[in-house]
Amino acid sequence: MTPTKKTAKPVKKTAKPVKKTTAPVKKTAKKSVKKAADRNMAPDVVGIINMLGAIPGALERVFGTQPSLTPAQRRRLQGAGIRRYGFISKTLEISESKMQYSPRTFDRDALRRMVTAIDGLRSIIVTARQVIDIAEDYLFQESDDAFRAALIYYNTVRDLARHGDVGAKEVFAVLRPFFARGRGDGDEKETPARKSAAPKPRGGVKGAKRK
Numbered sequence: 321m322t323p324t325k326k327t328a329k330p331v332k333k334t335a336k337p338v339k340k341t342t343a344p345v346k347k348t349a350k351k352s353v354k355k356a357a358d359r360n361m362a363p364d365v366v367g368i369i370n371m372l373g374a375i376p377g378a379l380e381r382v383f384g385t386q387p388s389l390t391p392a393q394r395r396r397l398q399g400a401g402i403r404r405y406g407f408i409s410k411t412l413e414i415s416e417s418k419m420q421y422s423p424r425t426f427d428r429d430a431l432r433r434m435v436t437a438i439d440g441l442r443s444i445i446v447t448a449r450q451v452i453d454i455a456e457d458y459l460f461q462e463s464d465d466a467f468r469a470a471l472i473y474y475n476t477v478r479d480l481a482r483h484g485d486v487g488a489k490e491v492f493a494v495l496r497p498f499f500a501r502g503r504g505d506g507d508e509k510e511t512p513a514r515k516s517a518a519p520k521p522r523g524g525v526k527g528a529k530r531k
């Protein structure tokens with residue numbers, strides 16, 4: 321009876337290392353997932369996104385709480401404000417030289433601050449639109465290059481599927497609908513400009529050759 325109890329104790333001791341070895345497996349799995357997620361986007365791109373994401377907060381610190389405008393209010397204010405900027409700036413200029421015509425309810429300093437804010441916001445909008453145009457050019461070029469690179473793989477799978485490869489047929493069945501006319505919802509449709517620029521997989525196009 322006594323030896324039986326002594327042999328049972330080592331069994332419990334050997335069971336403990338099993339639990340310890342399972343813990344590192346979970347940790348390494350989390351690290352690998354994190355690294356895979358980091359590889360999805362370049363660090364420089366993440367830095368640019370974070371920088372742009374900080375702009376709304378910076379605007380709010382400078383200009384106050386962001387107004388929540390309805391589409392109708394935006395249309396009305398656009399016509400009343402932006403299109404009459406010449407009148408606003410000219411009034412400020414004249415009021416500073418012809419102060420004798422300023423009523424008591426007229427706050428010239430407040431108007432000057434508002435004009436300064438308008439000038440700053442107009443400059444921000446111009447710069448932001450330039451950034452958007454540049455980013456879109458990069459996007460269009462990268463998308464076109466990526467499409468041509470993916471097309472090489474697609475054409476290879478298509479040729480193998482036509483020669484009877486079972487695995488290639490399955491892959492081809494997944495990719496082929498992207499080039500079918502009248503695709504269902506959920507897939508992005510190419511614009512006419514992109515269709516003319518990108519090579520079509522039909523009609524014997526091979527590789528990434530341009531016409």
